Amino acid sequence: MTDLIAANPRVIMHLDMNSFFASVEQAANPALKGIPLAVAGNPKERRGILVTCSYEARAFGVYTTMTIGEAKRLCPNLHIVPPRHELYRQMSDSVFEVLRSYTEWVEPVSIDEAYIDTTEIGGLTHAYELAREIQMRIFQELDLPCSIGIAPNKFLAKTASDMKKPMGITILRKREVARKLWPLPVLEMHGIGKRTEEKLHSAGIHTIGELAVAEKLKIEALLGKNGMRLQQCANGVDTRPVDPERADERKSIGSSTTLPVDLTEMEDCIPIFERLAAKVATRLAVKSLAGVTISIQIRYADWQNTTRSRTIHQPVYLAEDITKIALELFRRHWNNEPIRLLGVTVGNLIERNEMVEQLTFDNFEQQEKEYQMDQLVSSLTDRFGEGVIKKGWTNK
Incomplete structure (x- = not known):
């Protein structure tokens, strides 16, 4: 495969599922087709945030990250449903099964998009026909629309897939x-x-x-x-290869520790979670990743294991955010028995430059400062190794 790619111009496809969560809801419930639809974290709260919306809703000016209240003012007939992450994950797996039936060179980027290297299965000559076949199979077998960009590299393929939605296929050449x-x-x-x-x-x-x-x-x-x-x-230059193994590397990042003595008090566990979250945050920073699923592991003195997780809408990468959610899970699920091991994991990872920040006027400035500091720590870690910077905690 490597020799073939070196000898021939690369042909990379970027597949982007159109309004994925909303499309899955419409596929699962045909009564929702053709109407303005949005998926929101808390449909009963007017300040809740839209996770995604259908193209029928977008025609009214509704867009992702808008509050429910704002969306309802633009589109009073907007139908809102809560997210069903397990269903979305199942449908995502089905999409990737279709892609892998053509080639093993598939790199999932997130739950609803992937890069596919099609250099050796048709090249540019048959690229459009192949993309059309993939697009129609996903639509006919799963009832889900997608757009596909075709280009000589990842950046241009990603750019091309954004040019025509929904159900678009676009070829973007470097000379263009x-x-x-x-x-x-x-x-x-x-x-x-x-x-x-x-x-x-x-x-x-x-x-x-x-x-x-x-x-x-x-x-x-x-x-x-x-x-x-x-x-x-x-300038149209991007040398990153399609790497199927990278998806496995990006599934989760975690840290755990076996305790020197069994812990039985909440206040003794809190600093453990803070340290574990800080380690995970550092590793996320090094790879410039963020994740939407936070999991904790509890191993009790009798060696019984408990794992609990929470999936959120806005990806996290800061130690404070990871700690907060991990402690919420711990307080809810600890059975008060002595603890031998604790662990924290962040999963369903994406690259930070692919995040859509859901910021309010209250938290924008603070998150921007934290991001800049995080980038500095990441840069110093790259240069001097892990542990060169340790975070100081103050009591307010």
Whole structure:
């Protein structure tokens, strides 16, 4: 496979399930088809956040991360359902089964998207026909719509899949980058969020084309290593291979510890969870990952094991957030018996640059400060090794 890819131009597909959670709900309940639909964390709370919405709802101006109250004002007939994560996971597995029936070179990126290297199963000559076959199989067998981008690398394939939704298939060639991408605002480039956009604007860079031709030293000083990667992508360059094993590496990151003595008091367990969460957060930072499932492990003195987890809507990566959820799980599920081992794991991981932050006016500034500090710690860890920085705790 490696020799074939080296000898021939790579053909990478990016498959993106369209409005996945809402589409699954419509497939499971045909009565929901054709109506404005949203999936929200707490449908009874007007301040609850929309996790996703159907294209019928988007026609009214409704969008993901909007509050239920805002969405209802735009679309009074909006039908809202709570999320069913187990169902979404099952349907996701079925989608990936279809992809793997064509090739083993499938890299799941998240629950609803994946990269597929199709270089050796048709190349560019038959790429469109293959993408159409995959798209129609998923639609006919699972009743789920998807869009597919076809390109010589991951970045361009991801960009292409966003160009035509729902049920689109788009081919994006490197020679088309200057014409199709360079005139666009930098915010429309995959991997650039509002904060990065502000930094680029401050340096007089407003379009993808301006980023592509900017002085390298200027970009590095402005955004560091990530800026250099973004500039390469702006020029249509991305050398990352499709790596099926990377999905396994990204399933979860955890840490556990066997205790020197059995613990029987809550106050003795809290600092253990804080230390475990800090270790997990450091490892997440090194790989620039975040996750939506937090699990704890409790092994009792009689060697009985208990594992409990909680799946949330907004991915987490900070030690404080991991600690908070882990302790909530612990308080709810500990049976007050002596404890021999404790563990914390963050699962269902995604790359942080693929996150959609659900921020309020109250927490935006604080999260931005924490993210910048986290990036600094990650950079120092990369350079000097784990343990070079230890977090100090203060009592307020």
